[in-house]
Amino acid sequence: MKVLELFIIVLGIPLLAFPQERDSVIINSDMHEVTVYGRQRDEIVPSQRLSGERLESLRSHSVADALRYFSGVQIKDYGGVGGLKTVDVRSMGTNHMGVFYDGIQLGNAQNGLVDLGRFSMENIEEIALYNGQKAQIFQPARDFGTSGSVYIRTRRPRFDESKRYNVRAVLKGGSFGQISPTIVWEQKWNKRISTSLSADYTGADGKYKFRYRRVLPSGTVAWDTTAVRQNGDLCSFRIEGAVFGNTDDGTWNAKVYYYDSNRGIPGAIVNNVWRFAQRQWDRNFFVQGSWIKHVSQRYKFQVAGKYANDWMRYLNPDETTMLLDNRFRQNELYLSTAHNIELLPRWELNVSADYQYNRLNANLANFVYPSRHTLLVAVATQYQFWRFRVMASLLGTNVWDRTTVVQSKVRDALSRWTPAVYISCNPIKDNTDLSLRFFYKKIFRLPTFNDLYYTEVGNTSLKPENTQQLDFGLIYQHDWKRGVFRHLEFKTDWYCSKVDNKIIAVPRGSGQYRWMMMNVGKVRILGVETTAQTVMRWCRDWSMVLCANYTYQSAQDRTDPTDNDPYYGTYGGQIAYIPWHSGSATANLKWKQLSLNYAFVYVGERYHASSNIRENYEQPWYTHDLSIGYTFRRFTFTLECNNVFDQQYDVVPNYPMPGRNWKGSIRVEL
Numbered sequence: 001m002k003v004l005e006l007f008i009i010v011l012g013i014p015l016l017a018f019p020q021e022r023d024s025v026i027i028n029s030d031m032h033e034v035t036v037y038g039r040q041r042d043e044i045v046p047s048q049r050l051s052g053e054r055l056e057s058l059r060s061h062s063v064a065d066a067l068r069y070f071s072g073v074q075i076k077d078y079g080g081v082g083g084l085k086t087v088d089v090r091s092m093g094t095n096h097m098g099v100f101y102d103g104i105q106l107g108n109a110q111n112g113l114v115d116l117g118r119f120s121m122e123n124i125e126e127i128a129l130y131n132g133q134k135a136q137i138f139q140p141a142r143d144f145g146t147s148g149s150v151y152i153r154t155r156r157p158r159f160d161e162s163k164r165y166n167v168r169a170v171l172k173g174g175s176f177g178q179i180s181p182t183i184v185w186e187q188k189w190n191k192r193i194s195t196s197l198s199a200d201y202t203g204a205d206g207k208y209k210f211r212y213r214r215v216l217p218s219g220t221v222a223w224d225t226t227a228v229r230q231n232g233d234l235c236s237f238r239i240e241g242a243v244f245g246n247t248d249d250g251t252w253n254a255k256v257y258y259y260d261s262n263r264g265i266p267g268a269i270v271n272n273v274w275r276f277a278q279r280q281w282d283r284n285f286f287v288q289g290s291w292i293k294h295v296s297q298r299y300k301f302q303v304a305g306k307y308a309n310d311w312m313r314y315l316n317p318d319e320t321t322m323l324l325d326n327r328f329r330q331n332e333l334y335l336s337t338a339h340n341i342e343l344l345p346r347w348e349l350n351v352s353a354d355y356q357y358n359r360l361n362a363n364l365a366n367f368v369y370p371s372r373h374t375l376l377v378a379v380a381t382q383y384q385f386w387r388f389r390v391m392a393s394l395l396g397t398n399v400w401d402r403t404t405v406v407q408s409k410v411r412d413a414l415s416r417w418t419p420a421v422y423i424s425c426n427p428i429k430d431n432t433d434l435s436l437r438f439f440y441k442k443i444f445r446l447p448t449f450n451d452l453y454y455t456e457v458g459n460t461s462l463k464p465e466n467t468q469q470l471d472f473g474l475i476y477q478h479d480w481k482r483g484v485f486r487h488l489e490f491k492t493d494w495y496c497s498k499v500d501n502k503i504i505a506v507p508r509g510s511g512q513y514r515w516m517m518m519n520v521g522k523v524r525i526l527g528v529e530t531t532a533q534t535v536m537r538w539c540r541d542w543s544m545v546l547c548a549n550y551t552y553q554s555a556q557d558r559t560d561p562t563d564n565d566p567y568y569g570t571y572g573g574q575i576a577y578i579p580w581h582s583g584s585a586t587a588n589l590k591w592k593q594l595s596l597n598y599a600f601v602y603v604g605e606r607y608h609a610s611s612n613i614r615e616n617y618e619q620p621w622y623t624h625d626l627s628i629g630y631t632f633r634r635f636t637f638t639l640e641c642n643n644v645f646d647q648q649y650d651v652v653p654n655y656p657m658p659g660r661n662w663k664g665s666i667r668v669e670l
Helices: 004-010 015-019 050-056 063-066 448-453
Strands: 047-051 073-077 087-091 097-101 124-131 148-154 164-173 179-190 193-204 209-215 221-230 233-247 251-262 277-295 299-316 323-343 347-362 371-383 388-404 413-426 434-445 463-479 486-508 515-537 542-557 581-591 594-603 621-632 633-641 660-670
Touching: 047 050, 050 542, 050 581, 063 087, 063 124, 063 148, 073 463, 087 388, 221 660, 371 448, 434 660
Parallel strands: 097 148
Antiparallel strands: 047 124, 073 087, 124 148, 164 179, 164 660, 179 193, 193 233, 209 221, 233 251, 251 277, 277 299, 299 323, 323 347, 347 371, 371 388, 388 413, 413 434, 434 463, 463 486, 486 515, 515 542, 542 581, 581 594, 594 621, 621 633, 633 660
């Protein structure tokens, strides 16, 4: 059956569901928030989470900062308060990651990148990272379509019996001239409806000292100086409102989001150029909502939708290089429906269908104004027997692009089916402390509009990038009711991944000034991820949480076996920016209302090109961060010192990161 035909059938399922007899599922919005110490149900899909006190103890200022503490994650950070921050998991590329905000994916059809620096942590309740896809089958079809996923869950209002509103105000300030006030208002209107409104402003001049040192291959120091990073200022404003509702047989929510920023682009420090004038303006707006209805004990469905409008302006006023004043506007429409049926007590089936429309406008010369229609249909099932749990899914994707200039299809419609299988088991009878898991997934990512249609660079003949993932892991966890050690958890995963038809920019013609996007890349990845965590409690007032992550990755270029020149060859080389070794460690010590937090991040040696030669070598870097917090009645005071030992380092070459810096905050909750 074609994807389009199955899509139409799935859309019609809700119309047949309402006449059925249903059992009432009562959800009480007045329940108290309770902290439970114990384990969650074992997940089939490997995942990492930060939530609650542990997320707050890291004092992260953006989602990208928090993701640094996950294993297998590489953050591309271009420095400064307003620098672009993107995430790459298991070396498959940034565009293979899906970022979901309250269950609906954040899109960028233009270049596939989502800037994680624009999301405030004050309104976020949990961040979860999944390799492959989320550990449940009741979800939209879009959730099955990525190689890895980051799920951001915002705060849902919770109220004491005697309260009808919560107010939280935060004032942050610190180095780089940064000032950032935030306010969150939560209101309970009745037993079924509550609302949340949050807003924040960030302003900073972005100036910080850095050391600029260049050593020649002979070992001679070419230059060594200290300078001040310029043009890294940021002025941004975010406002977000949400409505949450409960019914006797389900839940619903709606959200509106707006972000406006004006930032300088510091640029790369090359050829002794220290000052830059490039600027970027962003305006991001979306409105989204979802509704989950339990028709009966065995059948439930979900309907979700979203509209997004994103505007971006990039200005380069330097006429000595190239005068640019580019403006882009994206429109996105997204609709989804998912249906979950319990066929047997331990056997579930889910069918979901999504439609997405994207359009890009720009003021570029000879621009083709592309639009894209995407239909997705997913069929997934989960079955539990003996000591095994098995989840399998099949995703159908149908995509076609159009351009208004040509007035016809410029690319053949793409139609594919991609499978995934997940298995977990408890090998020891009557013991759930140890579990094993395995998954295989095949998926792809489409070329972005820039890859296909950017003037003089795009290539309409591009094929999708294909990925295959194979993972085997184990998890051991144990809880104690008495003694110093209360919880111990150990996770490890061994994985192998393949990326084919890698899309890269290559020179066109004899010169280096004209480029074109091409499918020429192959990457083979082998890796190990390990996480250990323990919770200790000495008495009622003293507790400590320790966590450590370690990742080893061998991500090699396997494009052309003949490209093995000892100096310029890339075959067999570690791909750009991927370290062999990386890790992190965190510690949170708490005594009554006082907390002391320590965080360590390490990124090992790597190269900024697949030619693993000395000129492309990048030294390891690491940072130590400390923070102390004290809560007095309704007030919480926090003082942070980041990069305690003032290490000078680059995440991306020639984009120096800040040295030692300070931040402080005051929070009041009413």
